[in-house]
Amino acid sequence: MEPDRFSVTVPASARYLQAIRGFFKPILQERLGEAAEGLVLALDESCANVLKHNPARIASCGLQIEAEFEPSRLRFRIRNFCANEDLPRIHPRDLHQVRPGGLGTHFVGQIMDRIEFEPQAGCPGVMTLVLEKSLPPAAGPRPGGN
């Protein structure tokens, strides 16, 4: 069965983070119930990271996010996430330091089962962030796409 895919592109501005959450939350809630809240948070944090750290990269193409439901897993893909050379700098901080900043990456790591970076087709040196979550069987793609 083909995975169900949902995608959205918004202009590269924090004002549209709410729109991204509003788009994906009902879909996630329908399929995953209470788990949707955490997934929305992970997605929001990842999008915010792109806006904060790589605004120039997405200025022209916008924030492009895709959710893909396979039988046993959900994948989010956030395109144009970073450059290949940025990867060593991406890590959560020590939570024993109580200070503003650095929490978002920690949240994503706590919520998602896997975090990977894929080379982006057609964009040398650019990475797509892939967030993966294992799913219960009933949450996967639906027959007929519904």
Added chain:
Amino acid sequence: MLQVSISDGLGGVRVVVVSGEVDMQSSPRLLEALREALRAAAALKVRLAEVSYIDSSGVAVLIQGFKLARKTGRPFVLLEPSARVLSVLELSQLRDFFAIEEGDGSGDTRL
């Protein structure tokens, strides 16, 4: 959409009432409100019962507010945090860092 208001309680306690969603876009407004409220507050409470979403930028603002209050020895309390806020504080391992009043919903702002 985030809505923030400041009200005065008894004994110089100021209450910042927050409703809606706190994210990267809206969290600077919350920080500004906390700074404004702290200018003339003996103590500060931040009512979060109507916060339907908060991310790491919102938590960062709460930490900044706490530190600003602590600089001058004033209490900083999270009042009636919503389930969503509590969940994110637990994820941040900050559930026990903040003073939290669960409240009885009466809106009593006494410290």
